[in-house]
Amino acid sequence: MTLSNVLFEKLDGALDKAKAVSLLKGAVACNSITGNEANFAAFLNDEMRSRNLEPETEEFLPGRPNIWGARLGRGKGKRLQFIGHTDTVHVDGWSDHWSGTEREDPFGGAVVDGKMWARGVSDLKGGICAAISALDLLDTAGICLAGDVAFAFVGDEESGQQGTGISAGVDHWTRKVQAGAITKPDFAIYVEPTSLSVYTAQIGFFIADVTVTGRSAYFGRPDLGVDALKATHSILANIWKHAEARQSLTHHPLTGQSSVLVTGLDGGGYIAVPGECRFSVIGSLRPGDRLEDAVAGFEAAVLGTAVEDGIDVNIAYPAGRDHRFGGTPAEIPTDLREVGILANAISQADPSRGQIGGAPFWSESSFLINRLDVPTVYCAPGDIACCHTSQEHLSLDEYFTAIRAYARFMVAYCEASET
Secondary structure, three states: OOOOHHHHHHHHOOOOHHHHHHHHHHHHOOOOEOOOOHHHHHHHHHHHHHOOOOOEEEEEEOOEEEEEEEEOOOOOOOEEEEEEEOOEOOOOOHHHHOOOOOOOOOOOOEEEOOEEEOOOHHHHHHHHHHHHHHHHHHHHHOEEEOOEEEEEEEOOOOOOOOOOOOOHHHHHHHHHHHOOOOOOOOEEEEOOOOOOOEEEEEOEEEEEEEEEEOEOEEOOOHHHOEOHHHHHHHHHHHHHHHHHHHHOOOOEOOOEOOEEEEEEEEEOOOOEEOOEEEEEEEEEEOOOOOHHHHHHHHHHHHHOOOOOOOOEEEEEOOOOOOEOOEEOOEEOOOOOHHHHHHHHHHHHHOOOOOOEEEEOOOOOHHHHHHHOOOOEEEOOOOOHHHOOOOOOEEEHHHHHHHHHHHHHHHHHHHOEEEO
């Protein structure tokens, strides 16, 4: 149903900025570096319980819980899902960078020049807190929904910590939805930072670790060795030729071109014929590309290289997410009704925002789109460019805009009436 401008103005005016900032400050105070998600999950449990979301928790790995809950509607409206990851990247170098300033504590949530500075404030606790705070607007404005608003906060999204970062949390949640233990949503917003653009597409990726093994020999008798570094040089030349071919493919209108990038190289180091060389590669895919095909093309470039006898090449794929090779690309139509409603809700809150675009990064929407067949977008406050760095911050004005926009979308999508 369409609500009057008067009701939307009432909704916008219901924002308690101090309460919203307090929620965000409490969220970033929780050290939830990947593997340590329980701190933040406990915080969310209290906040969700206080809003009658009836939270449930379950460990996806020992000591590492997911948490989910919902505000059930009073009618037969749609079920809207907000989902995001509870873990953050490490804080190495943060305190040194900001030593002696109010931003020194990465979990302090210092507010400087209208921005909050903290690890995870944009990636992605700002989005989580904006979604929760949007419910506060509805409650303050006296609006109840016909449909459900559900929340799921999962761990293990960020990579970088040993033995973690394989999307174990969202995989666990997805399987519970598939089993019928959690109600399947009609539409979902993954709250990765997009500066409040609406991303309907994301890249896919694979990461390959390649080990080239020959035979080491004393430099005075190179004839007794098989040079792994020389073989690697030939293989890399083939990979770079393959990369050029991938980059020449038609660009996707939202996510751009495919790529194959050599990200690291390690070999030699002794006064001898190098017996082993290792390098790493990351490849990106356009929506519509198949990971199997991209990997097959990459392996053909590696294994089809002419190298001397005695060279062995091994390829491992250490970053499986929703696929054993990596993460699958995902896309939904930009002209879906829900996408238009969300973009409109954002632009009403701030006319400079709400553009439709695509993510030049991978995150977990593919679990919902490709496994559950749930239309899903990325949309949240925060600039991805500052995340994972000592510059991570979030504009409070943008955070407030997100709260208002989410609340408007809840009303427009789930349908509502005044009480």
